Amino acid sequence: MDQSGEIVLVGCGNMGFALLEGWVARFGIAADRIHVVEPVEALRRRAVAAGAAAYADASELPQALQPRAFIVAVKPQVIGSMLATYRRFSATAAFVSIAAGVPIATFEATLGAVPIVRDMPNMPASIGMGVIAAFANAHTGNVQMAYVSDLLAAVGNVHWLPEEELINAATAISGSGPAYLFHFIECLTEAGIAVGLPVETAHALAKQTVDGASTLASASVFSPTELRQQVTSPNGTTAAALEVLMAEPSLAALLREAAAAAHQRALELAVVG
Numbered sequence: 001m002d003q004s005g006e007i008v009l010v011g012c013g014n015m016g017f018a019l020l021e022g023w024v025a026r027f028g029i030a031a032d033r034i035h036v037v038e039p040v041e042a043l044r045r046r047a048v049a050a051g052a053a054a055y056a057d058a059s060e061l062p063q064a065l066q067p068r069a070f071i072v073a074v075k076p077q078v079i080g081s082m083l084a085t086y087r088r089f090s091a092t093a094a095f096v097s098i099a100a101g102v103p104i105a106t107f108e109a110t111l112g113a114v115p116i117v118r119d120m121p122n123m124p125a126s127i128g129m130g131v132i133a134a135f136a137n138a139h140t141g142n143v144q145m146a147y148v149s150d151l152l153a154a155v156g157n158v159h160w161l162p163e164e165e166l167i168n169a170a171t172a173i174s175g176s177g178p179a180y181l182f183h184f185i186e187c188l189t190e191a192g193i194a195v196g197l198p199v200e201t202a203h204a205l206a207k208q209t210v211d212g213a214s215t216l217a218s219a220s221v222f223s224p225t226e227l228r229q230q231v232t233s234p235n236g237t238t239a240a241a242l243e244v245l246m247a248e249p250s251l252a253a254l255l256r257e258a259a260a261a262a263h264q265r266a267l268e269l270a271v272v273g
């Protein structure tokens, strides 16, 4: 893996910082070779505490900087107003955007025919367990592609998609997915409290159950369906619960609706970016 060169990371909020943490721990890059542009002082301090160099504004970046990767981790609504400032980096850098919805065409309109990778990571990237869906434009050469691949693979499992549009679908599943699981833990905790468990115990049981079940689903030779069946004794407690979860409106139907709403929102964000 070639970790030489420097990275500019614009926006070091929730996801930008998750990537920074992941890269510092797993990409083998010296943290001070990651240059963060972030207007919020507290977030700059957090980036500096992680070892990165941080600047309030693009104008403070070192003039001689020739980054290999330029990461766009601001909200989709900010991209239109900030891109032109960074055009000079297109001479050396592959542009990598994690912004939901914003198409590669938006970047090309300002930057021209330069390497642009649009990807959708998720929050577990901070611990090296991210899922990253990615698509590269036609101007991304083999060397840049290999570098960006390594960069993304350092923080999780990378899935290169055959069409850019599929990034919006991935956003609805793996990009937003951690929030669905966190909400599931919240709901299971509340359900535990409702059947009489102390709050702390309910929270620990819910969190550890999701953790154990998800690790088992990854490690097992059995499919999730087979594992579910193994937990479910005929006429037992799980069957009683699943009857509720599978009756209309079923959990499956709710999740389909939720993912469709996320997908639709990603399509809408294409317009504002």
Ligand SMILES: NC(=O)c1ccc[n+]([C@@H]2O[C@H](COP(=O)([O-])OP(=O)(O)OC[C@H]3O[C@@H](n4cnc5c(N)ncnc54)[C@H](O)[C@@H]3O)[C@@H](O)[C@H]2O)c1
Residues within 6 Å of the ligand: 010, 011, 012, 013, 014, 015, 016, 037, 038, 039, 040, 043, 073, 074, 075, 076, 078, 082, 098, 099, 100, 120, 121, 122, 123, 175
């Ligand atoms: N949060 C996630 O789980 C997640 C997952 C995948 C992709 N994304 C994408 O990542 C991007 C950032 O999302 P987030 O959740 O980290 O949001 P966030 O608000 O936590 O972070 C965005 C950061 O950008 C900074 N910023 C605003 N204007 C700026 C500018 N001109 N220059 C530099 N920095 C600027 C803000 O101060 C903020 O800290 C979004 O486009 C989102 O779609 C987020």
